[in-house]
Amino acid sequence: xxxxxxxxxxxxxxxxxxxxxxxxxxxxxxxxxxxxxxxxxxxxxxxxxxxxxxxxxxxxxxxxxxxxxxxxxxxxxxxxxxxxxxxxxxxxxxxxxxxxxxxxxxxxxxxxxxxxxxxxxxxxxxxxxxxxxxxxxxxxxxxxxxxxxxxxxxxxxxxxxxxxxxxxxxxxxxxxxxxxxxxxxxxxxxxxxxxxxxxxxxxxxxxxxxxxxxxxxxxxxxxxxxxxxxxxxxxxxxxxxxxxxxxxxxxxxxxxxxxxxxxxxxxxxxxxxxxxxxxxxxxxxxxxxxxxxxxxxxxxxxxxxxxxxxxxxxxxxxxxxxxx
Amino acid sequence: xxxxxxxxxxxxxxxxxxxxxxxxxxxxxxxxxxxxxxxxxxxxxxxxxxxxxxxxxxxxxxxxxxxxxxxxxxxxxxxxxxxxxxxxxxxxxxxxxxxxxxxxxxxxxxxxxxxxxxxxxxxxxxxxxxxxxxxxxxxxxxxxxxxxxxxxxxxxxxxxxxxxxxxxxxxxxxxxxxxxxxxxxxxxxxxxxxxxxxxxxxxxxxxxxxxxxxxxxxxxxxxxxxxxxxxxxxxxxxxxxxxxxxxxxxxxxxxxxxxxxxxxxxxxxxxxxxxxxxxxxxxxxxxxxxxxxxxxxxxxxxxxxxxxxxxxxxxxxxxxxxxx
Numbered sequence: 042x043x044x045x046x047x048x049x050x051x052x053x054x055x056x057x058x059x060x061x062x063x064x065x066x067x068x069x070x071x072x073x074x075x076x077x078x079x080x081x082x083x084x085x086x087x088x089x090x091x092x093x094x095x096x097x098x099x100x101x102x103x104x105x106x107x108x109x110x111x112x113x114x115x116x117x118x119x120x121x122x123x124x125x126x127x128x129x130x131x132x133x134x135x136x137x138x139x140x141x142x143x144x145x146x147x148x149x150x151x152x153x154x155x156x157x158x159x160x161x162x163x164x165x166x167x168x169x170x171x172x173x174x175x176x177x178x179x180x181x182x183x184x185x186x187x188x189x190x191x192x193x194x195x196x197x198x199x200x201x202x203x204x205x206x207x208x209x210x211x212x213x214x215x216x217x218x219x220x221x222x223x224x225x226x227x228x229x230x231x232x233x234x235x236x237x238x239x240x241x242x243x244x245x246x247x248x249x250x251x252x253x254x255x256x257x258x259x260x261x262x263x264x265x266x267x268x269x270x271x272x273x274x275x276x277x278x279x280x281x282x283x284x285x286x287x288x289x290x291x292x293x294x295x296x297x298x299x300x301x302x303x304x305x306x307x308x309x310x311x312x313x314x315x316x317x318x319x320x321x322x323x324x325x326x327x328x329x330x331x332x333x334x335x336x337x338x339x340x341x342x343x344x345x346x347x348x349x350x351x352x353x354x355x356x357x358x359x360x361x362x363x364x365x
Numbered sequence: 366x367x368x369x370x371x372x373x374x375x376x377x378x379x380x381x382x383x384x385x386x387x388x389x390x391x392x393x394x395x396x397x398x399x400x401x402x403x404x405x406x407x408x409x410x411x412x413x414x415x416x417x418x419x420x421x422x423x424x425x426x427x428x429x430x431x432x433x434x435x436x437x438x439x440x441x442x443x444x445x446x447x448x449x450x451x452x453x454x455x456x457x458x459x460x461x462x463x464x465x466x467x468x469x470x471x472x473x474x475x476x477x478x479x480x481x482x483x484x485x486x487x488x489x490x491x492x493x494x495x496x497x498x499x500x501x502x503x504x505x506x507x508x509x510x511x512x513x514x515x516x517x518x519x520x521x522x523x524x525x526x527x528x529x530x531x532x533x534x535x536x537x538x539x540x541x542x543x544x545x546x547x548x549x550x551x552x553x554x555x556x557x558x559x560x561x562x563x564x565x566x567x568x569x570x571x572x573x574x575x576x577x578x579x580x581x582x583x584x585x586x587x588x589x590x591x592x593x594x595x596x597x598x599x600x601x602x603x604x605x606x607x608x609x610x611x612x613x614x615x616x617x618x619x620x621x622x623x624x625x626x627x628x629x630x631x632x633x634x635x636x637x638x639x640x641x642x643x644x645x646x647x648x649x650x651x652x653x654x655x656x657x658x659x660x661x662x663x664x665x666x667x668x669x670x671x672x673x674x675x676x677x678x679x680x681x682x683x684x685x686x687x688x689x
Contacts, residue, residue: 042678049584050547050559051540055672056584063676114666114674127547128559129583185665193664202666210670216375223374223451235374235452259453260373260380310665333668340517341509341634342438342526344657346534348379350438352387354366 044115044134046207050127053211057114057134065112068197069190075197082106082142082198094139097165104158105165106142113138114204121178121207137173137205141165148199150188150306152298160290162201166313167286169203170279174318179205181213181317184278189308192335209317216314217326224325232327236270245355247299247362250292252285257355257362264353265304265362267296267332276316278328293330300334302365303358308335368439368458370531374451377535381438381458389436392521393514399521406430406466406522418463421489428482429489430466437462438528445502445531461497461529465489472523474512474630476622484614486525490637491610493527494603498642503529505537505641508602513632516659533641540638541650548649556651560594569679571623571686574616576609581679581686588677589628589686591620591656600640602652617654624658626689627682632659 044059069075081089084103091111096103119133143162144154151159170182186201187194209217223231239245239256247255247267255269269292271285281289293311300309315328343349368383393399405413408427415435420427443457467486468478475483494506510525511518533541547555563569563580571579571591579593593616595609605613617635624633639652667673 046672047584049582050555051543051582052536053539053543054584054586056586057672057674058585058678059674059676060678060681061676062674127555128562183666183669185669187664191662193662193667204666206670206672210672212376212669212671215377219375219377231374231451238452258373258375260371260378261382262378262380310668312665312669314669331669333665338515338517339663340511341636341657342507342528343517344634345507345509345536345636345638345655346530347536348370348381348530348534350381350383350386352383352385354382354384357384 043119044113046123046132046134048123048125048130050129055208055211059114059134062112062114065195067195069194080147080196080198082196082200083147084145090140095165095168097161104145105162107165107169108140108142110138110140110202115206117176117178132207135178135207137176137179137203139169139203141169141201141203143199143201147197149197150297150301151186151199152294152301154199156287156290156294159294160287163281163286163290163293164283166201166203167279167281170315173203173205174279176205179207180319181206181209182279182315183210183312184315185310185312187310189335191308192310192333194308205318209319213314213317217317217323220325220327221323230274230325230327232270232329233274236272245359247359248292248295250288250295252288253292255292255296257359259355261351261353261355261358262349263334263337263351265300265307265332265334265336265358266351266355267300267362269293269296269330269332271328274327276323276326276328278313278315278330296332296362299362299365300332303361304334304336309333310335367443368437370447370456370458372447372449372454374453379532379535383438383458386436386438389519391519393518404471404520404522406520406524407471408469414464419489419492421485428469429486431489431493432464432466434462434464434526439530441500441502456531459502459531461500461503461527463493463527465493465525465527467523467525471521473521474621474625475510475523476618476625478523480611480614480618483618484611487605487610487614487617488607490525490527491603491605494639497527497529498603500529503531504643505530505533506603506639507534507636509634509636511634513659515632516634516657518632529642533643537638537641541641541647544649544651545647554598554649554651556594556653557598560596569683571683572616572619574612574619576612577616579616579620581683583679585675585677585679585682586673587658587661587675589624589631589656589658589660589682590675590679591624591686593617593620593654593656595652598651600647600650600652602637602639602654620656620686623686623689624656627685628658628660633657634659
């Protein structure tokens with residue numbers, strides 16, 4: 042069975058039904074046990090992955106390598122138009138699912154890599170988004186990273202992923218709506234104003250660089266959650282100028298180092314919310330990066346309500362991160 | 366710091382900031398290690414919990430015991446009115462958080478208890494919801510259960526929880542809206558029609574009892590997700606007649622036994638979506654119970670999008686559950 046996107050009758054949530062994902066090898070398990078495998082991401086084992094979509098630089102001696110996910114959640118085939126009725130809608134799972142191998146070094150964290158390597162990696166993220174946007178069938182490109190079994194990583198060698206979707210996903214759509222409503226009311230960008238305010242207030246500020254600020258969100262969903270905002274208003278991460286990209290590498294690496302010191306190298310995810318591929322440039326949207334440390338577990342309450350329970354106030358988290 | 370309900374500027378999601386939760390003892394950890402503790406839920410250790418709100422029957426020899434959560438996410442104190450501005454809204458975390466000790470026996474699962482004990486437990490759920498509704502300050506009462514560390518349980522002795530909230534949570538609000546829209550279009554209940562259709566179709570049907578049916582949802586978010594629907598239209602679980610309650614105990618216990626056989630006793634949550642305490646009786650709402658097995662891990666993609674990736678098609682899951 043090829044992957045499908047499905048929407049049920051009771052909620053507006055979509056699920057990807059992707060049987061091929063079940064076959065992926067698991068090196069690190071959430072219960073802590075690790076199964077030794079030959080790392081498919083280390084140099085010399087390139088034959089264990091599908092052929093590279095791009096290498097930087099091309100060929101042997103690569104520093105970052107992009108491959109199709111061998112166990113994809115979505116595929117660039119089929120018809121993305123949903124069909125069905127009020128009791129369920131489905132479409133072919135049309136999209137892309139790529140793995141970005143962050144480094145030839147078998148490191149477990151970005152913080153084990155020099156800032157220059159992180160800069161190269163971020164520029165590869167931008168490359169992939171620009172490339173996927175050109176495909177024309179895709180509505181949204183998401184870059185994310187899973188570190189540690191509790192954050193959904195199945196392999197230890199530091200890597201990132203890109204999933205491109207045929208529709209704008211719910212959480213991004215909600216942010217677009219909220220940002221547009223604020224822009225209509227004030228003629229200004231919500232995130233620009235938020236950044237100003239949080240930097241002046243200071244209680245939730247983690248760090249500042251020339252072009253970026255990192256803060257713990259007022260309604261943090263989990264301990265040590267961080268939001269990285271560019272100071273310069275821009276809807277698209279993938280159009281980041283070179284000097285800002287180098288500065289971002291430093292700011293992101295510093296924020297992750299602080300997290301690892303404050304919370305004893307926790308499992309975490311990060312993700313980039315950039316503007317959708319499709320539609321006009323949304324002038325009210327401001328791209329950002331979210332870091333989600335996974336020290337707490339979602340329980341029945343969160344699944345039932347959409348409300349999260351966070352035992353660490355973000356003001357305390359920011360103080361700990363500033364000092365870490 | 367007392368618990369707070371907070372809403373940030375970018376999304377409409379609420380978070381509960383509850384520092385007291387950080388102090389709770391953890392018997393079972395997600396990484397698989399267990400810390401032996403004297404079980405506070407076993408008979409003879411009643412002094413280790415706050416005094417009981419109710420015991421069934423009252424006093425020694427109880428079969429089900431209800432206590433305030435010692436590490437509550439919300440408290441019945443303060444002002445539930447939100448205040449703030451576009452960059453963040455907060456209110457006191459006014460609500461209730463109770464623990465229901467399912468049985469005097471130190472069992473790990475409901476399936477280790479006889480059906481009659483499960484029936485008593487379900488009637489206690491209904492009692493607590495009716496009692497919390499009478500408080501008048503609360504908008505919603507949620508009954509849920511966490512089993513296993515991966516599902517957020519910190520203690521092994523089988524127990525359930527009730528959290529009552531000062532506002533109707535997002536996921537329930539969405540279901541109310543969807544059900545009302547369907548009712549306006551067709552003059553019928555969405556869940557009644559869904560049940561008819563799924564029973565006739567049969568591909569996602571797990572089991573049927575006199576008053577209930579259990580199915581795997583068309584857009585299942587995870588392997589072996591189950592939806593239990595009452596055949597008789599009713600908005601409120603807590604008004605379940607006695608004969609239906611006994612039948613529900615049997616149906617729920619059977620469904621959980623099938624899950625434990627098919628998926629090797631996984632961690633799971635279940636939760637009951639009943640109508641809100643406040644407002645008129647929503648004639649279009651149909652209460653239901655969801656079972657959420659936790660064999661997969663949320664990763665960066667799910668946190669970024671609100672879209673889940675499920676490697677097991679619900680039609681295959683239902684076939685496995687039927688045969689288990």
